[in-house]
Amino acid sequence: GGAAGGGAAASSSAPYHRHVGVQLQHSLGQHLLKNPLVTAAMIEKASIKSTDVVLEIGPGTGNLTLKLLEAAKKVVAVEHDGRMVVELQKRLHGTAEGRRLQLIHADVMKVELPFFNLCVANIPYQISSPLVFKLLAHPQRFRCALLMVQREFAQRLCAKPGDELYCRLSVNTQLLAKVDHLMKVSKNSFRPPPKVDSSVVRIEPRNPPPPVDFVEWDGLVRLCFNRKNKTLGAVFRQKPLLQLLADNLKTHRALVGAMAGGMAGGGGEGSSGGDGGAAPMETGGGGGGGLLAEVGELVEQVLEETGFAEERTAKLDQDDFLRLLAAFNAVGIHFAGC
Structure with a gap:
């Protein structure tokens, strides 16, 4: 063999x-x-x-x-x-x-x-x-x-x-x-x-493969499993992680802005933030402190909406991770590059 x-x-x-x-x-x-x-x-x-x-x-x-x-x-x-x-x-x-x-x-x-x-x-x-x-x-x-x-x-x-x-x-x-x-x-x-x-x-x-951006998915899963026995609230309220998400959001907005600028009358992705995400998506993302506070609020919003603040990574299943990723993406938070 x-x-x-x-x-x-x-x-x-x-x-x-x-x-x-x-x-x-x-x-x-x-x-x-x-x-x-x-x-x-x-x-x-x-x-x-x-x-x-x-x-x-x-x-x-x-x-x-x-x-x-x-x-x-x-x-x-x-x-x-x-x-x-x-x-x-x-x-x-x-x-x-x-x-x-x-x-x-x-x-x-x-x-x-x-x-x-x-x-x-x-x-x-x-x-x-x-x-x-x-x-x-x-x-x-x-x-x-x-x-x-x-x-x-x-x-x-x-x-x-x-x-x-x-x-x-x-x-x-x-x-x-x-x-x-x-x-x-x-x-x-x-x-x-x-x-x-x-x-x-x-x-x-799985055939067909799941309709998920695997890089995004893996970015989220990696962050969660860094402390798999902590609650998701404890994981996502850490300042270094919030800073990472803020940097990611700044980059994502710059890319969306560049794409929107290159399209005649293009609305960009930010116009469909969903669940109260539209307003924060439209506000300026330049200042580091302001953006960090904004990301903190968005994270709290996601944890409250999903009810996962007290859940631990070690107990989450596929559907839970899919819900969490969709909720973060809906308010403009992305994990590619995390």
């Missing part, structure tokens, strides 16, 4: 492991899946169709790749390690399966991914979070991704409001996708064994 990373791989006491003549590099988090039962279970749970183009990340020496090729129309495998690429090419040289494999020698985080409609992979654990969001940002919608990840990462992905591990990763992933924990995998299923156990998760992108 693929080469995946254990969280503490680089500090393993046994520095060298060989697999079919290839020395595994801990710096790349290389842990090869050696348990055929796990590979078979991943294939079964992926429900691969004969028309599918499957993306695999970190194929390693190809144990999972071969099984994917048996079931799919085509496999696109992205491998960072040149030695693994050579091994996989040798293994499939002259075979019918080899002709249905597109092998890309590259860092998956730096390459533009081709079309795929399913992803099945035992991924390098140190890139788990950025890789999940790269997949979810892929312009062509794919059916689902089955990923082998570190156990705690899987728990964070699936965590619900009130869970100890509920965090920004949980909220952001679940905005964009449905996430399910499929099975636990023992560290002994890998060679060399990583320091931690693993899990297989299924990530199904």
